[in-house]
Amino acid sequence: MGQPCASCDCHLPQLFYTTNQYNISTRVTVPHNALDNPFAQDAFCWVAKRKYTSGLCSGQVCIIKWFKTGAVFLDDYFTLDIKVIDKALEIVNRFNQLDIITKVVKINIAAVWIFEDNTSDKWAGQNNLCESFIQNYQKFNSNSGWNDGSQGWGKVMQALSHFSYHPSGGNYVLCDLQDGVYQHEVVLSDPVILLQNQEYGVTDLGSDGISFFFSQHKCNNYCYPTWTQPARPVQHFCPVPGTTMIQQELQRVQVGEILKPGSEGQKGDPLHWAKSTDMEHGAANLD
Template sequence: MEAQFFDTDLKTSKQAIRLITEWNDAKLIDRMVKVNLPGVWTFTSDSKWAGRKVLQEPFIEHYQKFNSNSGWADDSFPWARVMQGLSHFSYHASGGKTLLCDLQGGVYKNGVVLTDPVIMSKTREYGPTDLGPRGISSFFSSHVCSDYCRKDWRRPSDQTRYYPRTSHTSMEHHVPTRTSRPNMTMTSYK
């Protein structure tokens, strides 16, 4: 379970890097957007933490939250509007398969460094913060295109709000079960 968590987080970061590289290559703005790729570190001391793993990444100064995975966005300043454009771009560039969101990080003179992004997908393959098609619909239910979006960029046909709009990261918890196990019967339980 622990290995799957780290693998999913790294997979999300790598997909975010691919989408952000496409954004940067399109030169839609005159600054760079980057994302931290976390490393998996293992505690080696003799403490109670020995053997435990953590995700580690460089410290980000001037931290700000730009948008969430439920459709919340702070559009009160230019970089936040750029990040909304980046989220919309990611959906368009992926052919409607994924949406890069829950963008947060540090604003610097020459660009932005993002940390811990969320990828939502049609297939829900990016962990508990991937709210799937309903999450993508919720995001777009309140997305207002800014100067950093293009009119011809695709949007999902369903733009219904399925999740409450919040600045915090929304998660769905799924408990995996073995498909070989039968369903329990409720007749013998009270």
């Protein structure tokens, strides 16, 4: 027997249930007006909200993201995104083996897609990220030490972040945990890895971020007393709900709040998206 996809309720074979695969789609049609008038934006990307037009989850809602002109880290973004997910999967799989909760923790996985060559010169051949739209989205902690202080899933996510430090010998922390809670599973979206020597991109705050996470963390009934943590964690940042990015000039940029198109400088609702599962290149077609 299989399981329903958390994002779209498609019935999936067991293979996809156990390997964090959810949406098997290869095409999205994006009208020009959706690109000219994005659904939302973050610090570096514009975002369009569309539907898959082929594959197992055809007709289901997805997100297309592409970089703004002049955005920094463009060349490394896709590589680092996959690197973060690979490490997060390793950590989450080990956490699931502890059977601390009855649900399975999973991660939606991004797909790097390409605008087709037969589109306009402005878009042809350009990479984009295609991700399925996550439902019932909640954010439980950030990469700057903030947590929502909630009971239940808030405590579980804090325990997951704490756990990630223990088997890595104090080298990693998995954080910035935002997810959708479903009947059989919890699906994480866009997590962050903090590494002591800071190798996971602009959201990796390094050893300072790890120290600050634990300066704000209070163990709960989901944390094992044997899990290690820094002896004297220090507060390095101001904890904020949004994701903190460090640019090459080491300037910190808060990107947790999304600016709505046409309202530059005004805060909009946080953008809720989850990552697609097809690691092959798909195609975004323009109407």
